Amino acid sequence: MAVQTDFDDIINPKLYPRHEPLQIGEAGNSNETAPTSESVEAVGSGTRKPVVVVDDLHVKYQIFAGGKAAGAAAGRQLLTKARGLREVHAIKGVSFVAYENESIGVIGSNGSGKSTLMRSIVGLTPPSSGSVYASSRPNLLGVGAALIPDLSGDKNIMLGGLALGYSRKEVLEMRKEIIAFSELEEFIDLPMRTYSSGMSARLKFAIAASKQHEILIVDEALAVGDARFRKRSEAKIRSIKDNAGTVFLVSHSMNSILDTCERVIWINKGVLQMDGDARSVVKEYKASRLNK
C-alpha cells in the first residue's frame, strides 16, 4: 500500500527553500536589498508592521500545448519540442503590502491568478520576476490533502500535529480541542477513509487551524463543510487574525469574504484590479460580473 506521509497540502513546512520569500528588511542576495517599486515604497513608514510585501510580481508557467507542464524533468524534451511550448502569464506585475493583524480577502473569477499569487507568497511557485518579502514563513492551509486514509482520525491528528512542528506531548494536549472543533467525537476512532468529504475537511481544518499562525493563507477551505461549520471556521480565522496574525482568504463566497475580511484584493486576469476596503471592492466586483 502506498502510504502518503507528507502534509504539504495541509500546511507546507520547510519545502522548496530555494523560493522562500525574502526576509523583510534583509538582503536576499547582493542584487535584492529591499522592496523597491513605487507602489510599495511606503513600507514601514507608518506605525503598522508590514508582514508581506509583494513587489511587481510576475509569474509565468511554461506548458506544452499537449497539456503537460514543463518542469525540470522535462528539460531535455524542451529542446526538441520547443515549438509546442506555450506560456501562461498568470500574474502580471502585482504589488501590495499586507500588515500585521489584517485579514485580506482575495477574489477574482476562475483562472484569474488567485491561487498562483498565494502559492508564490508561500514559496511554492517561483516568481518569473519581481519579489515576495515576508517577515516570517507564510503557511498555506488547504483542504485538498489526504492524510493517511487507513488510519483513524485520532492517529491523523497526531501526524498532522507533528507535521505542524508540535511535540507529541503538545499534540496530546491539543487533541481534545481539535476533536471538539471538528465535531467528530463519535467517529474519531474510525479510519479516515470512512469519513465523508465534509468530515475529512473539518478534521483537516481543525488540525491546521490549531496553530497560531503569523501569516496564514486559506485557499477555498471554507467552501467545504456545511453552513454551520463554515461560520465556526470563519470565527477561527478571525481569532487567528485577532491574535496578531495576518490571514489571506481566497474564496468565491462573497459572504465568507465580507464576514471575515476588512480588506479585499481583486485579481483580474493576473492584474491587481482593486485593493481596498472589503465592501467597496466586493461591490465593484459584483457589478463587473453583472455587466458581463
Ligand SMILES: Nc1ncnc2c1ncn2[C@@H]1O[C@H](COP(=O)(O)OP(=O)(O)OP(=O)(O)O)[C@@H](O)[C@H]1O
Ligand atoms: N501548474 C500550472 N501550470 C500551468 N498553468 C497553470 C498552472 N496553475 C495555474 N495555471 C494557469 O494560470 C492561470 C491562473 O490560475 P490560478 O489557478 O492561479 O487561478 P485562480 O484564480 O486560483 O482560479 P480558480 O478560482 O478557478 O481556482 C490560469 O490560466 C491557469 O490555467
